[in-house]
Amino acid sequence: MPHDHPHDHPVSRDHSEPRPAFAALLDQVLKVLDDKDILTTAQVTAQIEDMDGRTPTEGAKIIARCWDDPDYLDLARTDLQAAAGQVGIAMPAYPKFVLLDNTGDVHHVVVCTLCSCYPRPILGPPPVWYKSRNYRARVVVEPRDVLAEFGTTVPQDKKLQVVDSTADCRYLVLPERPAGSDGMTQEQLAGLVTRDSMIGVTRLNVPVT
Ligand code: FE
Numbered sequence: 744m745p746h747d748h749p750h751d752h753p754v755s756r757d758h759s760e761p762r763p764a765f766a767a768l769l770d771q772v773l774k775v776l777d778d779k780d781i782l783t784t785a786q787v788t789a790q791i792e793d794m795d796g797r798t799p800t801e802g803a804k805i806i807a808r809c810w811d812d813p814d815y816l817d818l819a820r821t822d823l824q825a826a827a828g829q830v831g832i833a834m835p836a837y838p839k840f841v842l843l844d845n846t847g848d849v850h851h852v853v854v855c856t857l858c859s860c861y862p863r864p865i866l867g868p869p870p871v872w873y874k875s876r877n878y879r880a881r882v883v884v885e886p887r888d889v890l891a892e893f894g895t896t897v898p899q900d901k902k903l904q905v906v907d908s909t910a911d912c913r914y915l916v917l918p919e920r921p922a923g924s925d926g927m928t929q930e931q932l933a934g935l936v937t938r939d940s941m942i943g944v945t946r947l948n949v950p951v952t
Contacts, residue, residue, distance in 0.1 A: 793833075797867040799938035802915060804830040805865065806941065807932035809842075810920045820844070823915060827865060834864050839912045845919050845943065849902040852890065852943035853914045854882045860908035862915050866938060873942065883907070893944040906943075916943040 776782040805827055809816040819826035823840040834840070840862055843851040855861065856879050861869040872878050882889045886905050887897055897903050906914050918940040924932060939945040 794863045795868055799866050801832045802865040802941045803933040803936035806917060806936045807929040809917055810932055811929050841912060841914050842917050843906060843914050844917045849904055850897050851904045851906055851916050852886060853906050853908055853916060854879055855908040856883060860910055860913060862913040865915055866941060890944060895945050916941050918947050921947045
């Protein structure tokens with residue numbers, strides 16, 4: 744296909760690698776959007792770079808404040824976008840984001856069985872295993888076994904809820920607050936929170952001091 748148009752290619756910024764098969768189609772879609780003044784390729788690239796630059800540190804701020812501030816927890820449960828905004832995370836209006844409480848009675852774990860839907864504005868890019876066919880296929884069939892491979896034992900008498908993300912709705916797990924974390928500041932609490940605990944494949948422990 745001729746390749747004389749001037750814009751960048753957000754899906755393959757490293758031109759030393761072969762471009763994926765869908766890239767030519769994406770080029771044409773971007774060109775139409777650009778030609779119609781709907782969206783420029785530069786805007787698409789900037790959005791990708793913004794999301795790629797985010798890290799689980801953003802999500803940890805939400806979790807720490809949920810543990811520390813009951814009013815904020817109420818807000819996060821009803822409007823996670825607004826709650827994220829309150830801790831300085833710029834959120835898109837779409838898709839919907841939902842907080843899942845892990846408690847003594849129920850443990851949530853998140854997957855996207857179809858592809859790799861993930862709360863990128865809050866956690867950054869997903870880990871490689873999250874996108875793997877192995878994880879996506881198995882966690883819905885044998886979740887206790889999969890979690891055990893992450894070192895997480897969920898007792899048989901505890902409900903284990905596997906939640907399937909979609910393009911329209913993304914989930915953030917609120918891990919159980921670690922025992923022994925009373926009196927910590929929000930900053931200290933945030934330091935305890937891991938990416939995997941916010942996906943639900945691990946639980947949190949207070950570090951031994
Ligand atoms: Fe997906």
